[in-house]
Amino acid sequence: MDEETDSPEDPRREFAEECRSARELHDPKALTQEDLARLVRTSRSTISRVENCQGAIPPEIPPRLDEVFGTDGKFKRLHEEAVASSFPTLYRRRMAMERAAVAIREWSPTLVPGLFHTADYARCLYKGGFPRASAKETSAFVNDRLARKAVFDGDMPPDVRLVLCESVLYRRFCPPDVMRRQLKALLDAGERPTVRVQVLPLDAPGHLFSDWPVSLITSPNHTVSVCVENFRTAGIVDDPDYVRTALRTYDELTGDALSARESAHLIAEQMEKLT
Known part of the structure; x- marks a missing residue:
């Protein structure tokens, strides 16, 4: 994991944890990474990288996650904070x-x-x-x-x-x-x-x-x-x-x-x- 993600308050790490949590607690049943990838129109490897804090978050992913999970802009906000923290x-x-x-x-x-x-x-x-x-x-x-x-x-x-x-x-x-x-x-x-x-x-x-x-x-x-x-x-x-x-x-x-x-x-x- 990247050094920048060692702090539990790091927005990049929080984004990863929230994504994994939302996927695993999805109602009516948990989603696999492959399930989520299909819903947000990306690859399973991309979801895996997002959840493991590997590389930047593709900018099209956060709004699609908000749409899938009904999170009212939470992933978009975390992504913006993660981008800002990289500067x-x-x-x-x-x-x-x-x-x-x-x-x-x-x-x-x-x-x-x-x-x-x-x-x-x-x-x-x-x-x-x-x-x-x-x-x-x-x-x-x-x-x-x-x-x-x-x-x-x-x-x-x-x-x-x-x-x-x-x-x-x-x-x-x-x-x-x-x-x-x-x-x-x-x-x-x-x-x-x-x-x-x-x-x-x-x-x-x-x-x-x-x-x-x-x-x-x-x-x-x-x-x-x-x-x-x-x-x-x-x-x-x-x-x-x-x-x-x-x-x-x-x-x-x-x-x-x-x-x-x-x-x-x-x-x-x-x-x-x-x-």
């Missing part, structure tokens, strides 16, 4: 805030933000930064990254606003087919009623956020925190004056950006050029 302490508060948010405003000058990643895009990004990473490490990163997208699928998903620098559409660190699928994922996300995607043109005026990605996360009590990330660092700023400045800057960005419809058209154009 350095520096990022965990941000992850918790993201899961509870009523609104998320994202700005990125360089890359598609993690909330919108496809598996292939995330994999190329990770391998570019960590070329010596093993297949297991890369797979764990991709699974953790995709698990963050669960915020879109809850009963009350947050309002998400994304502004991308136009240069993000043209960056070629991954193969054209991977980038094409990533751009398609952006278009699909923008069709959600709670998501708005805008592109900031290359000739837009300079602004406070020009050099780094920024997230503004609104909590259920409507306070806003500003999250800034850089190389292996992350900062969360709650100071009211800074937050007001950040909100004003974001409003300026959305005002200078193309409309959602114009942005979608530009993204689709770039997709067609990728061969």
Whole structure:
């Protein structure tokens, strides 16, 4: 068993124990791992790995377990906690805030933000930064990254606003087919009623956020925190004056950006050029 699962309070271990318990106590009769695998549309070996804390939990499994066992989101919550615990302490508060948010405003000058990643895009990004990473490490990163997208699928998903620098559409660190699928994922996300995607043109005026990605996360009590990330660092700023400045800057960005419809058209154009 992995070292991270030695604590009985570890959410990954709790997920495994709850899965095994729900399976064995299932009414009217206990389920075998093969029975459960069939119900959640996966393999027996996957259920075995989940129950033995071997590797990451496939992100499609928790909601299916909740459906089979009628557990009202328990497995989804434990999975989110397990994913958050796999990140350095520096990022965990941000992850918790993201899961509870009523609104998320994202700005990125360089890359598609993690909330919108496809598996292939995330994999190329990770391998570019960590070329010596093993297949297991890369797979764990991709699974953790995709698990963050669960915020879109809850009963009350947050309002998400994304502004991308136009240069993000043209960056070629991954193969054209991977980038094409990533751009398609952006278009699909923008069709959600709670998501708005805008592109900031290359000739837009300079602004406070020009050099780094920024997230503004609104909590259920409507306070806003500003999250800034850089190389292996992350900062969360709650100071009211800074937050007001950040909100004003974001409003300026959305005002200078193309409309959602114009942005979608530009993204689709770039997709067609990728061969």
